Amino acid sequence: MSGEETQRNVFGAETASSLVKELRDNFGKGTTRSYEWRVSQVKALLKAVVENEDQIVGALCSDLAKPPLETVVYEIGMFQNSCEVILKELKHWMTPEKVKTSIRTFPSSAEIVPEPLGVVLVISAWNYPILLSLDPVVGAIAAGNAVVLKPSEIAPATSSVLAKLIEKYMDNSFVRVVEGAVDETTALLQQKWNKIFYTGNGRVGKIVMTAAAKHLTPVVLELGGKSPVVVDSNNNLLVAARRIIAGKWGLNNGQACISPDYVITTKDYAPKLVDTLKTELESFYGRNPLESEDLSRIVSSNHFARLSKLLNDDKVSGKIVYGGEKDEKKLRIAPTILLDVPQDSSIMGEEIFGPLLPIITVNKLEESIDVINSGAKPLAAYVFTTDNKFKEQFVKNVSAGGLLVNDTALHLVVDTLPFGGVGESGMGAYHGKFSFDAFTHKKAVLYRSFAGDSAIRYPPYTDTKLRLMKALVGGRILGIIRALFGWS
Structure with missing residues (x-):
């Protein structure tokens, strides 16, 4: 032993x-x-x-x-x-x-x-x-x-x-x-x-x-939690796709607490986003990503089985538009994109913590905020947009441990920002x-000398002392003077 x-x-x-x-x-x-x-x-x-x-x-x-x-x-x-x-x-x-x-x-x-x-x-x-x-x-x-x-x-x-x-x-x-x-x-x-x-x-x-x-x-x-990525049509699509990939698959193959968990975009824009993600994923990890040395493996057989179960859910079958390949022996799962995943599916019910990226679509981008706020508060929330009005709306109305505009995960490296969760995504920061x-x-310390001792804090309590104490508690300098001199 x-x-x-x-x-x-x-x-x-x-x-x-x-x-x-x-x-x-x-x-x-x-x-x-x-x-x-x-x-x-x-x-x-x-x-x-x-x-x-x-x-x-x-x-x-x-x-x-x-x-x-x-x-x-x-x-x-x-x-x-x-x-x-x-x-x-x-x-x-x-x-x-x-x-x-x-x-x-x-x-x-x-x-x-x-x-x-x-x-x-x-x-x-x-x-x-x-x-x-x-x-x-x-x-x-x-x-x-x-x-x-x-x-x-x-x-x-x-x-x-x-x-x-x-x-x-x-x-x-x-x-x-x-x-x-x-x-x-x-x-x-x-x-x-x-x-x-x-x-x-x-x-x-x-x-x-x-x-x-x-x-x-x-x-x-x-x-952790389900960290969302909202993608507006008003953005640099190529840069947005590359940064989503970097935050999702470039961080331990999705096994990161701030990894993008799912994407929200409009129905009209989704095909363009998916096509660009596909192209960039292939350029990063090749046509056979299971053999890529730039992707981490799944940490254990238990986690591999959990992720496989999410993919095998009847509600998401047929929703895979890219990837889905698996190698159980090597504990590898390829970067996988799923489109129009039902919000009541198992993959949307828990933090994925792996290389699977569901995309859900809305009619208007403003609906994405309601989608996010209908669930638990995430550790991170991301938005890609050049629309200042929507940017302000997102920052004001989405509650998360941290927000990042036009990128993913990089707020982690800014040591002047607190890093931590809110609600179910955690408490405290570092x-x-x-x-x-x-x-x-942070210990509070008050220093006083023996000078300036006043009789008003000690019994017997008189009406004059009461008036003076009221003025002191209220911080009213003029009231203190009036109380001292009995002015009305």
Whole structure:
């Protein structure tokens, strides 16, 4: 039996409790609160990734057959950017923010002091197993917390790499990795944390939130949903098609939380859109996309079976206008487009998370907003249009975690924007300073001197004091003067 198997067999609630206690005791010593410790650990984690790029690329190839370019750009590159932003801005983020006070507390001063929450748990996902693990972890470290990372067992090679690198490069008194599956996750969720950050699906998100509620633990839930793409006839069709393809099939072959899930366009425009998508898909992935090295495979046989079931639904049979080829042995499904899919079909009832793209049609483009709002709020919503009026209407009336006009997925890389869901697509946000804030308590501090003590706040309470207190509460300077002098 390997050491890894032994760890998984013995990691139960007792071991998890011991781990959390150890980290909490270490956190209590105050080491992580210093700027120097935080910077050293961010640099160490960045060094771990940079020095082991080939190993990481190989792990993702093993787990997902992910093209090296995708790994380098969307996982390693984005994580490097997160670290660089932290190293540049952390001292500023850690500085207490001075805020105004009022005459009610005169003389006084006040500030908001950012402080670490304590010991936090990060449960990551398999589809971007480096980025979705390390991005929240480095945010938690920057905020001065002790962290336990639970990588996804569905990407075992990457999970193993993460465990080894963090053990080798990081301060293990405060940063740990627990590998394993459901049993290990369950044991961890039974513990009291200062925050839980979970990336995954809504079903497990409910389990995480239920466990957290027992200890009143705050959570960040990065979930998903059916992210729509609305395509207006007023656009650059070639560019729009290429950008839809990049966001759908160019992101892990559709296995991404912000991947376009379905398209809405008008009945008249749909044929043109489909034809352009077909042409560009063939130019990107060739006539036999199952053999393309630029497409990731489906992560597991279970997910392959789920996607196959969506295609085999009687309500969508005959709706495939492009693709549909499958290779169960290699876990590959070609980019697939379906036209005029019924909205009550199974493929429209759940997040697809794969290379299938249904297109539904409406008579007028304005109807697309009603279609989107009739379902759960998505993690992302996309619109392609040059019509400023419709653009404004879309931004105003569509509620989603994030919106992007005339492209897909790129809002993810803008670290000055919060990334997170709303409603069923999640709660909380991260990226850039939002990652720091996600793992920080903003402590309110009011400073007063012994001078200026007033008798009006103490008994006995008189009518004059009542008038004065009313004026103070209302912030009415003239009223205070009148109360003091008894003016009517």
